Amino acid sequence: MSSTRRGSSVAPQGTFGERLQAAMAEHGPLCAGIDPHRGLVESWGLTYDLAGVERFTMTCVEAFGGSVAAVKPQSAFFEVFGAKGVALLERALTELRAAGTLTVLDVKRGDIGTTVDAYGEAFLSKDAPAAADAITLSPYLGYGSLRPAIDLAHATGRGVFVLALTSNPEGASVQHARLADGRSVAGAVADDAAADNAEARGRGELGSVGLVVGATVGSAVRDLGVDLPGMAGPILAPGLGAQGATAADVRSVFSGALPQVLASSSRDVLRAGPDVTSLRARAREVATEVAAITAA
Numbered sequence: 386m387s388s389t390r391r392g393s394s395v396a397p398q399g400t401f402g403e404r405l406q407a408a409m410a411e412h413g414p415l416c417a418g419i420d421p422h423r424g425l426v427e428s429w430g431l432t433y434d435l436a437g438v439e440r441f442t443m444t445c446v447e448a449f450g451g452s453v454a455a456v457k458p459q460s461a462f463f464e465v466f467g468a469k470g471v472a473l474l475e476r477a478l479t480e481l482r483a484a485g486t487l488t489v490l491d492v493k494r495g496d497i498g499t500t501v502d503a504y505g506e507a508f509l510s511k512d513a514p515a516a517a518d519a520i521t522l523s524p525y526l527g528y529g530s531l532r533p534a535i536d537l538a539h540a541t542g543r544g545v546f547v548l549a550l551t552s553n554p555e556g557a558s559v560q561h562a563r564l565a566d567g568r569s570v571a572g573a574v575a576d577d578a579a580a581d582n583a584e585a586r587g588r589g590e591l592g593s594v595g596l597v598v599g600a601t602v603g604s605a606v607r608d609l610g611v612d613l614p615g616m617a618g619p620i621l622a623p624g625l626g627a628q629g630a631t632a633a634d635v636r637s638v639f640s641g642a643l644p645q646v647l648a649s650s651s652r653d654v655l656r657a658g659p660d661v662t663s664l665r666a667r668a669r670e671v672a673t674e675v676a677a678i679t680a681a
């Protein structure tokens with residue numbers, strides 16, 4: 386990538402796992418999503434175009450910046466608007482970073498290793514144009530293909546969340562399958578992440594390689610032998626609210642690994658907009674509810 390396409394260079398202090406652990410302790414374990422769906426944008430009285438999505442996004446940045454542990458923009462909703470949408474996404478990431486709020490960019494990238502290397506440069510390098518504190522990765526070209534991005538994340542103090550048990554019902558057809566050694570696909574992804582978090586675990590810290598496990602997955606974690614405590618990294622748990630999962634589901638799905646959970650909610654919180662104070666209040670309310678469950 387040419388240097389003219391690079392963003393500004395601000396090296397984060399400490400590992401992603403350390404920073405996330407501190408942010409969850411301060412604000413509660415909520416990652417608020419920025420998902421400018423057409424219907425949501427219009428329900429805020431905005432037009433569904435670049436200007437409307439910009440207003441929506443910057444309202445979220447103002448409401449969530451400094452108020453929640455992390456913010457997760459969903460890249461797809463920005464890519465819809467082409468280069469200008471991506472520029473808006475980059476601006477949101479920059480402003481959240483300036484507010485001292487961790488960002489998890491939901492891009493779900495995965496490819497052969499040489500291409501994953503470029504994805505790492507795009508989002509996790511110190512001069513990345515769309516620098517995020519962490520990104521989501523898909524391991525379905527093999528966990529090992531993610532190596533360049535995982536190594537870069539470790540080198541730059543950033544993190545990744547690897548899809549293990551996604552919140553959608555269709556995910557089970559792949560993620561519940563069994564390998565030749567008897568382990569489930571999701572269990573094997575967790576074992577691979579555990580190996581990457583071994584040093585952090587040895588220091589008694591949260592690792593920087595997390596997993597995505599939906600709060601909607603019921604008993605799958607137990608049934609499939611997915612060792613979340615042994616994984617020792619953060620668990621990004623979407624599905625709260627609009628997809629039907631409750632705080633009580635968080636408690637049962639992640640029992641034994643609750644301190645690692647970063648619950649993620651988008652539409653349920655975003656419906657409280659467009660008023661900044663109401664939006665922030667709803668995010669705080671959900672964060673407090675999940676904190677009470679995960680601390681119990």
Ligand SMILES: O=c1ccn([C@@H]2O[C@H](COP(=O)(O)O)[C@@H](O)[C@H]2O)c(=O)[nH]1
Binds near residue numbers: 597598628652653
């Ligand atoms: O397993 C997964 C992985 C990612 N997501 C993403 O999280 C949000 C969920 O939005 P809600 O409005 O809270 O349902 C969205 O960006 C998804 O792409 C997920 O839902 N499940």
